[in-house]
Amino acid sequence: xxKFILRRTLIMIPQLILLSLVIxxxxxxxxxxxxxxxFMGNPDATPEQIEKIREKFGLNDPWYVQYGxxxxxxxxxxxxxxxxxxxxxxxxxxxxxxxxxLLSLFxxxxxxxxxxxxxxxxxxxxxxxxxxxxxxxxxxxxxxPLFVFALLMLFIFAFLLGWFPYGxxxxxxIESGTWDYVVSRAKHLFLPVMSAAIIxxxxxxxxxxxxxxxxxNKDYVKTARSKGVPEGRVYTRHILRNSLLPIAAFLxxxxxxxxxxxxxxxxxxxxxxLGQLFIQSxxxxxxxxxxxxxxxxxxxxxxxxxxxxxxxSIVDPRIRIE
Amino acid sequence: MKKPVLEIKDLRTxxxxxGEYYAAVDGVTLTVHENEVVAIVGESGCxxxxxxxxxxxxxxxxxxxxxxxxxxxxxxxxxxxRSRLNKVRGKDIGMIFQDPMTALNPLATVGxxxxxxxxxxxxLSASEKKKRTLELLRRVGIKNEQRVYExxxxxxxxxxxxxxxxxxxxxxxxxxxxxxxxxxxxxxxxQAQILDLMKELQNQMKTGIILITHDLGVVAEMADRVVxxxxxxxxxxxxxxxLFENPLHPYTRSLLNSIPSNMQAKQKLHVIEGIVPxxxxxxxxxxxxxxxxxxIPEEDHEKNPExxxxxxxHFVRCTCYKTFYFPEDRxxxxxxxxxxx
Numbered sequence: 001x002x003k004f005i006l007r008r009t010l011i012m013i014p015q016l017i018l019l020s021l022v023i024x025x026x027x028x029x030x031x032x033x034x035x036x037x038x039f040m041g042n043p044d045a046t047p048e049q050i051e052k053i054r055e056k057f058g059l060n061d062p063w064y065v066q067y068g069x070x071x072x073x074x075x076x077x078x079x080x081x082x083x084x085x086x087x088x089x090x091x092x093x094x095x096x097x098x099x100x101x102l103l104s105l106f107x108x109x110x111x112x113x114x115x116x117x118x119x120x121x122x123x124x125x126x127x128x129x130x131x132x133x134x135x136x137x138x139x140x141x142x143x144x145p146l147f148v149f150a151l152l153m154l155f156i157f158a159f160l161l162g163w164f165p166y167g168x169x170x171x172x173x174i175e176s177g178t179w180d181y182v183v184s185r186a187k188h189l190f191l192p193v194m195s196a197a198i199i200x201x202x203x204x205x206x207x208x209x210x211x212x213x214x215x216x217n218k219d220y221v222k223t224a225r226s227k228g229v230p231e232g233r234v235y236t237r238h239i240l241r242n243s244l245l246p247i248a249a250f251l252x253x254x255x256x257x258x259x260x261x262x263x264x265x266x267x268x269x270x271x272x273x274l275g276q277l278f279i280q281s282x283x284x285x286x287x288x289x290x291x292x293x294x295x296x297x298x299x300x301x302x303x304x305x306x307x308x309x310x311x312x313s314i315v316d317p318r319i320r321i322e
Numbered sequence: 323m324k325k326p327v328l329e330i331k332d333l334r335t336x337x338x339x340x341g342e343y344y345a346a347v348d349g350v351t352l353t354v355h356e357n358e359v360v361a362i363v364g365e366s367g368c369x370x371x372x373x374x375x376x377x378x379x380x381x382x383x384x385x386x387x388x389x390x391x392x393x394x395x396x397x398x399x400x401x402x403x404r405s406r407l408n409k410v411r412g413k414d415i416g417m418i419f420q421d422p423m424t425a426l427n428p429l430a431t432v433g434x435x436x437x438x439x440x441x442x443x444x445x446l447s448a449s450e451k452k453k454r455t456l457e458l459l460r461r462v463g464i465k466n467e468q469r470v471y472e473x474x475x476x477x478x479x480x481x482x483x484x485x486x487x488x489x490x491x492x493x494x495x496x497x498x499x500x501x502x503x504x505x506x507x508x509x510x511x512x513q514a515q516i517l518d519l520m521k522e523l524q525n526q527m528k529t530g531i532i533l534i535t536h537d538l539g540v541v542a543e544m545a546d547r548v549v550x551x552x553x554x555x556x557x558x559x560x561x562x563x564x565l566f567e568n569p570l571h572p573y574t575r576s577l578l579n580s581i582p583s584n585m586q587a588k589q590k591l592h593v594i595e596g597i598v599p600x601x602x603x604x605x606x607x608x609x610x611x612x613x614x615x616x617x618i619p620e621e622d623h624e625k626n627p628e629x630x631x632x633x634x635x636h637f638v639r640c641t642c643y644k645t646f647y648f649p650e651d652r653x654x655x656x657x658x659x660x661x662x663x
Contacts, residue, residue, distance in 0.1 A: 219424040219425045220426055223417075223426065223490065224438070226380060226411055226412060226491075227438055227439040227493075228409060228410070228442045228443060229412075229442065238427055242427070316429070317474040318428060318476045
C-alpha cells in the first residue's frame with residue numbers, strides 16, 4: 001500500500017514539470033505582457049521607458065531562461081511580484097486561498113448531501129413519482145447555466161428578500177475571531193455554495209441513480225435476496241456499497257475541480273477567492289499571478305487525481321495493491 | 323413413499339411486456355421429494371430459470387404476475403408475506419446460481435458472504451459463525467479455508483467461487499436446493515468436480531435438489547427424475563433411466579438425438595429446426611412443439627394437449643408422440659430402397 005502511494009506520488013513529478021512548461025509557454029504566447037497591460041493607453045509612457053521596464057523585469061531574456069528563473073523560485077513558494085498589485089504573488093494568493101477552499105469544501109459537502117439521498121431514492125424506486133421528480137430536476141438543472149441560476153438566486157434571496165448579502169466573503173466591520181464573524185462568513189457563503197451545489201450536484205445524482213439501477217439487476221443482488229436478506233439491507237449492505245464506491249473515488253477530482261472551477265461563482269458573488277483574482281489578473285495581463293494560479297489549480301487537479309486513485313485503492317479490494 | 327418437500331401446482335409466471343402479460347412459465351405442476359434430485363431440462367428460453375426464480379420469488383415484483391401454488395411445508399410461497407418469504411429464503415431453500423463470476427458481492431470477503439444468511443436465520447455468536455463457515459468451506463472441498471475465509475471473490479478462480487456459492491446455499495442446512503445451471507459457466511474439468519461435489523453433498527445431507535440444466539450429460543449423472551420443459555410447459559416427466567431408454571415426446575427425442583455419440587459416428591447430427599418462440603410470439607393453442615416438427619400431420623396433435631401417463635410414472639404431453647418419426651430416418655430407408663431396385 002505504502003509502495004503504491006509512493007509510486008503514485010513519483011509519477012506526479014514528470015506530470016507537474018510538463019504542466020508547468022505548458023503553462024509557461026502558453027502564457028508567453030498570449031498577446032501582450034505585463035508591461036503592455038499596465039501601461040496600455042498611458043500617453044506619458046514612452047517606448048524607451050517601456051523597454052527599460054521590460055529589461056528590468058527580465059522580459060527580454062529567452063523563454064527558457066525566464067522559465068528556469070520562474071520555476072526555480074516557484075518551487076520555493078516564490079512566484080515573484082504581481083505587477084499590478086505591487087506585492088508578492090504568494091501573499092496575494094495566500095489571502096484568498098482560505099476563501100476559495102472554504103467555498104469549495106462546503107460546495108462539495110452540499111453536493112454530496114443533495115446527491116446521495118436523491119440518487120438513492122431515484123435509483124431504488126425507479127419510475128416512482130419521486131424518481132420522476134428527481135429526474136426532472138436533473139434535466140432542468142443540467143440545462144441551466146450556472147451564471148444564470150446564480151444571478152437568479154442573488155436576485156431573489158439577496159435583492160427581493162434581503163436574507164443574504166449581495167457579495168463579499170465577510171462583513172468587514174466585524175472583528176475576526178468572534179461568533180458574529182463566523183455567522184457573517186456563513187451568511188456570505190450560503191448563496192454561492194447553494195447555487196454551485198444545486199447545479200453542480202446533478203451529475204452525481206444521475207450517476208448514482210444509474211449505477212444503482214445497474215447494480216440492482218446484478219447476480220450478487222439475487223444471491224443476497226436468496227439468502228433471505230431483507231430488502232432494505234439488500235440496499236444498504238450490498239447495492240449501496242458498490243454504487244457509492246465510484247462516487248467516493250471521485251471525491252478527489254470533485255474538490256480540486258471546484259477549487260479551479262470557482263471562477264463564475266466568485267465573480268458573480270464578488271467573493272474574494274482565487275477564481276475572482278484569476279479573472280481580474282487576466283484582464284490586467286498580470287502575468288505572474290495568472291501563471292501562478294494556473295500552476296496551482298493544475299497541481300490541484302494532479303494531486304486530486306492521485307487522491308482519487310488512493311481512495312479507490314483503499315475502498316475497492318479489487319485494486320488493492322500489495 | 324418419500325415425503326414431498328415442494329409441490330408446485332399449475333404455476334404460471336407472466337412478465338409485463340409493454341403493458342401485456344405473457345406467461346414464461348405456463349401451468350407447471352411438479353413435486354420434489356426429500357433426498358430427490360429433479361432435473362429440469364430444455365433449451366434456452368423454455369422457462370427453466372424463470373421457474374426457479376418464481377419458486378424463490380426473486381422476480382421483479384412490479385412486472386411479474388405469479389399464479390398457482392408453490393407449496394413448501396404448509397405454506398404457499400406465492401402468497402406469504404415478504405418477511406415470511408425472507409425467513410424461507412436462505413434457510414429452508416438455498417440457491418446456487420449459474421455464473422460464479424458475478425454471483426458474489428465483489429466488496430465483501432468470502433467469510434462474510436457465507437456468514438450472512440446465518441445472521442438472519444440462526445442465533446449464533448460471531449465465533450460460532452466463523453467456525454461453521456470454516457467447516458462449510460472444508461465441506462465444499464476448499465482446503466486452505468482459513469485463507470479463503472479472508473479473501474475477496476476476485477482472488478479466487480471460477481471453480482473456487484462456485485464452491486463458495488454452494489457453501490452459501492448450504493449455510494443454514496436447507497431442505498431444498500435450487501441449482502440454476504450450476505456448471506454452465508465452468509470449464510469441463512471443473513464441471514466434473516463441482517458435479518461430484520454436489521452429488522457427495524446430496525448423499526450426506528439428504529436435501530431435495532432442483533437441478534436446472536440444458537446439459538443432458540449432467541442430467542444422466544445427477545438426476546433421479548427428469549422434467550422436460552418446452553415453451554413454458556412441462557412436456558415429459560419420467561425417472562431418469564426410463565427417460566433415456568424410452569423417451570416419448572418428440573422434443574425429448576429430438577434433444578437426445580442431438581447429442582453427438584460414438585454410436586452414430588457416420589451419421590449427420592440431428593438438428594431441431596427453428597428456435598423456441600419468444601413469449602410474445604408463442605402460439606398458445608395446440609401442441610407448442612408442432613411448428614418445429616412440421617412433417618407431423620396436424621391431426622396427430624391434440625387440440626388441447628394434456629399430460630398422459632404413457633407408462634407407470636412416465637408422463638407425456640400431447641398425443642403426437644405416438645406417430646412421431648425423424649424425417650432423416652425415412653429418407654435413409656427410401657434411399658436404401660432406391661439403390662436396391
